Amino acid sequence: MYQGGYLAGRIHKLTGRKINELLKANGVKEMNGAQGTILFALWTNESLTIKEITKMTGLAKTSLTSMLERMRQADLIGITDNPEDGRSKLITLTEKSRKLRSVYEKISADMADCWYRGFSEEEILRFEEMLEKVLHNIESFEVANDKDRTAGTY
Secondary structure: OOOHHHHHHHHHHHHHHHHHHHHHHOOOOOOOHHHHHHHHHHHOOOEEEHHHHHHHHOOOHHHHHHHHHHHHHOOOEEEEEEOOEEEEEEEEEOHHHHHHHHHHHHHHHHHHHHHOOOOOHHHHHHHHHHHHHHHHHHHHHHHHHHHHHHHOOO
16 A cells, blocks of 8 residues: 555654744744745745635645734734735735745755755655656646536536
């Protein structure tokens, strides 16, 4: 029996727990690892809609909405009307979250070192290619299931 999903789940949980520990050890109390995923998307784009963040992070819109509100209350993000689409909101960085970037990047680099310890460059590239393929397969499966639900075949 294949264990990829089980192993990926364990890796995800352990990585998240370690990132949270490292954030606290570095004096960062304002955010957790899941929020760091959202901030990472914003650090590379400056502002995004909720739909764009959902696509980039894989977080469900229902979870994301409450998480974004907590982040807004902690002054990690701003939420404004989208001038290009009045039905959506733009999520933007604050000065406070910009200052956290270097700490988060250091922690991410430490985690990458941990993940890839003992791997050759070629193994890392091949592993990441395989992960991209798994991600694509799951995203395709999700889209197909969404179409089935919409068509009423469930």
